[in-house]
Amino acid sequence: MEQNEQLxxxxxxxxxxxxxxxxxxxxxxxxxxxxxxxxxxxxxxxxALESEFNINIPDDELPKMRSVADITAGIAELLAxxxxxxxxTPANSASTSNGSAA
Amino acid sequence: MKRRVAVTGAGVxxxxxxxxxxxxxxxxxxxxxxxELDEAWAREGKYHVAAAARGFDPLKHFEPRxxxxxxxxxxxxxxxxxxALHNSGLAFSDELKARTAVVMGSSGGGQGxxxxxxxxxxxxxxxxxxxxxxxxxMTNAGASHITMKYGLTGPAWAVxxxxxxxxxxxxxxxxxxxxxxxxxxxxxxxxxPLNPGFWRAWEAMRVMAQDTCRPFSIDRKGMILGEGxxxxxxxxxxRAQERGAPILAEICGFGMASDAHHLTQPSSTGAAAAIRMxxxxxxxxxxxxxxxxxxxxxxxANDAAEAQALSLALGERGxxxxxxxxxxxxxxxxxxxxALEAFATxxxxxxxxxxxxxxxxxxxxxxxxxxxxxxxxEGRLRTAISNSFAFGGLNAVLAFRAPxxx
Numbered sequence: 001m002e003q004n005e006q007l008x009x010x011x012x013x014x015x016x017x018x019x020x021x022x023x024x025x026x027x028x029x030x031x032x033x034x035x036x037x038x039x040x041x042x043x044x045x046x047x048a049l050e051s052e053f054n055i056n057i058p059d060d061e062l063p064k065m066r067s068v069a070d071i072t073a074g075i076a077e078l079l080a081x082x083x084x085x086x087x088x089t090p091a092n093s094a095s096t097s098n099g100s101a102a
Numbered sequence: 103m104k105r106r107v108a109v110t111g112a113g114v115x116x117x118x119x120x121x122x123x124x125x126x127x128x129x130x131x132x133x134x135x136x137x138e139l140d141e142a143w144a145r146e147g148k149y150h151v152a153a154a155a156r157g158f159d160p161l162k163h164f165e166p167r168x169x170x171x172x173x174x175x176x177x178x179x180x181x182x183x184x185x186a187l188h189n190s191g192l193a194f195s196d197e198l199k200a201r202t203a204v205v206m207g208s209s210g211g212g213q214g215x216x217x218x219x220x221x222x223x224x225x226x227x228x229x230x231x232x233x234x235x236x237x238x239x240m241t242n243a244g245a246s247h248i249t250m251k252y253g254l255t256g257p258a259w260a261v262x263x264x265x266x267x268x269x270x271x272x273x274x275x276x277x278x279x280x281x282x283x284x285x286x287x288x289x290x291x292x293x294x295p296l297n298p299g300f301w302r303a304w305e306a307m308r309v310m311a312q313d314t315c316r317p318f319s320i321d322r323k324g325m326i327l328g329e330g331x332x333x334x335x336x337x338x339x340x341r342a343q344e345r346g347a348p349i350l351a352e353i354c355g356f357g358m359a360s361d362a363h364h365l366t367q368p369s370s371t372g373a374a375a376a377i378r379m380x381x382x383x384x385x386x387x388x389x390x391x392x393x394x395x396x397x398x399x400x401x402x403a404n405d406a407a408e409a410q411a412l413s414l415a416l417g418e419r420g421x422x423x424x425x426x427x428x429x430x431x432x433x434x435x436x437x438x439x440x441a442l443e444a445f446a447t448x449x450x451x452x453x454x455x456x457x458x459x460x461x462x463x464x465x466x467x468x469x470x471x472x473x474x475x476x477x478x479x480e481g482r483l484r485t486a487i488s489n490s491f492a493f494g495g496l497n498a499v500l501a502f503r504a505p506x507x508x
Contacts, residue, residue: 039403040366043308059148059308059323 007079008072010052015068018048031067049075055082106339106354107279109502110347111190112445113182113290116330116432117153121185124157125432125442126449130478132458134431136314136326143298149310153328153433154296172238172247173212174294178331178438179244180251183288187252190335191347192286194252203284204248204258205275206333207267207291209437211241211260214297221298244292244331256284262437265397266358267291269440269490269498272334273356276500279336290441292331301327307366309401315434317398317427317459318405318473320466325399328433332441334448351448352503354485355384361495368404368491373397373411376497377487381415384501386485388416391423393456393486395447396471398427399434408489409469426474430460440490444500447488451504455480 012026019026019041026035032042042065046057049071055078057065065071112122117135119125128135136153144150155178160169163181172180194202215238219231237243242260249258257278261271268291275289295304304310304327311323334353342349357379361372381388397408412420428446435442450456455478462475483504491497 038364038367040364043306046308047306056148059312062308 004072004076007076008068011049011068011071011075014048014052015045018045026068028068033066053079055079104280105282106352107276107336108339108342108347109334109350109353109448110192110337110342111186111188111335112332112350112448113185113187113189114330114332114442114445115155115158115178115182116332116435116438116442117155117328118432120155120157122189122445125445129428129431129446129449129457130455132431132460132477134314134460136433139296144301147302147305149305149312151312151314151326152296153326153435155330171234173215173243175208175212175214175292175331176238176243176247178292178294178329179206179290179333180247182290182292182331182333183248186288186333186335189348192335192337194254198285199253200255201285202254202256203275203278203287203289204245204254204256205261205271205287205289206245206248207261207263207269207271207437207440208241208244208293209262209264209267210293210295210300212239212243212294213300214294215239217297217299248288263496263498264492264494265434265436265439266490266492266496266498267437267440268332269444269488269500270358272353272441272444273358273498273500275336276353276356279338285338285341287336288333289336290331290333291438293436293438294329295327295436296329311400314461315400315430316461316463317396317400317430318409318466318469318471319461319463321463322400322402322405322466324401325429325434328429328435328439330432330435330438330442332438332445334441334444349505351451351505353500354503355380355386355501356499357381357383358496358498361497363495366493368407369495370407370410370414372495373408373489373491373497374414376499377411377415377489380487380499380501384485386501388419390485391416391419391487392483393447393450394423394425395443395450395486395488396425396427397489397491398429398459400427400429404491405466406468408491409471412471421470422472424456424474424479425471426457426459428457431457440488440498443488443490447486447500447502451483451486451502454482454504456483
């Protein structure tokens with residue numbers, strides 16, 4: 001549990017840093033919607049998370065990460081997968097892509 | 103007085119073909135040119151699939167010394183231009199050279215050349231970069247090489263509006279010929295984005311598909327990068343008829359509008375505004391549009407917004423008019439995309455054949471369009487539009503009329 005709290009604190013710090021938000025703005029219960037974080041911000045945050053935790057967030061996982069709670073759970077799962085040495089993506093991958101006009 | 107403007111020639115290089123006719127055959131057949139890349143830089147990452155112009159050999163088009171002066175994107179521009187001029191039969195008098203416009207679109211210009219330079223600088227720590235890096239990289243290099251090759255001294259410039267670049271280029275050139283500012287125009291665009299650094303940047307955007315490009319399909323995963331170039335020859339219709347030029351289509355409308363909304367998320371209202379403006383410019387009613395060549399990137403956001411834009415701009419006709427996205431065949435060639443798709447639209451009108459969308463699994467119910475997929479639809483086509491919607495919300499739409507409707 002304590003580990004999860006530490007992880008959550010790191011996630012919050014990364015979101016605040018990536019979004020140039022003042023410390024304390026992002027709370028454990030915050031959602032992207034409340035924080036007005038859109039999909040472009042989302043890939044920015046994902047990039048920062050990947051660097052911080054040395055993980056690879058699959059495209060299918062990203063749209064599911066829409067809150068501090070989602071991200072913390074998703075990162076915990078990816079870190080566990082990494083530690084176990086398996087290279088599989090987490091279960092229940094949604095088949096959505098992060099849309100853009102390009 | 104406004105003049106009517108004919109498309110009298112086209113030149114194309116892309117993954118689907120190394121000439122206009124070769125490309126058109128692949129488009130008619132809906133034969134996708136999207137393949138796995140073999141290059142190590144592509145194999146190392148998460149995405150391995152693109153539409154590369156494998157049939158293009160620069161040395162079939164240029165002397166080695168000439169080829170060395172050009173980035174791949176400029177080679178595409180010049181080679182496509184040579185074919186377009188050849189097909190049009192247009193000959194330049196000294197007077198016409200001074201009255202011919204060259205307008206070429208490119209999103210990134212010579213990205214491959216600057217990438218090579220940075221490999222030298224940061225990768226190999228050589229402390230130096232090739233002296234031709236700047237003139238090869240500049241986005242106007244394609245347009246400049248065309249003017250020098252043919253001695254064209256009229257207005258010439260480059261347009262860079264990301265994925266709408268060459269649609270904006272053709273539209274501007276069309277207006278100049280229509281308004282009597284130029285008596286001929288070479289217009290289109292080219293792009294060569296398949297290099298390691300640029301590929302990584304696209305990878306980071308998370309908009310590319312790992313499988314293939316499936317426009318408007320329920321299971322679409324994103325866009326697939328392509329490369330190539332396409333050029334159209336535009337002339338006043340009357341002059342073209344006088345000299346007995348082949349008339350592929352009439353270009354009759356151009357519209358552009360900005361979303362003023364978001365760097366990457368499209369807005370259906372901005373797209374619809376550009377469609378309406380193109381129709382107004384052409385004096386066309388929605389009921390007269392027989393084909394829409396969609397921007398159709400295969401991303402979730404674009405295809406849903408574009409379907410909505412068609413309904414907003416065309417009303418009930420927006421749900422009935424046949425639509426296809428040829429990006430499923432030639433990939434998304436960014437600054438060359440609009441010109442490739444303008445070409446597809448012109449050929450559809452010339453032959454009365456709507457090229458199909460490839461790779462469809464099932465139409466997404468969120469995209470309420472009459473999608474032509476799998477095989478071509480034949481029939482008489484009067485007019486058609488070609489949509490391009492860029493990152494940054496810059497939208498451009500061209501309207502064309504069939505040659506037999508003239």
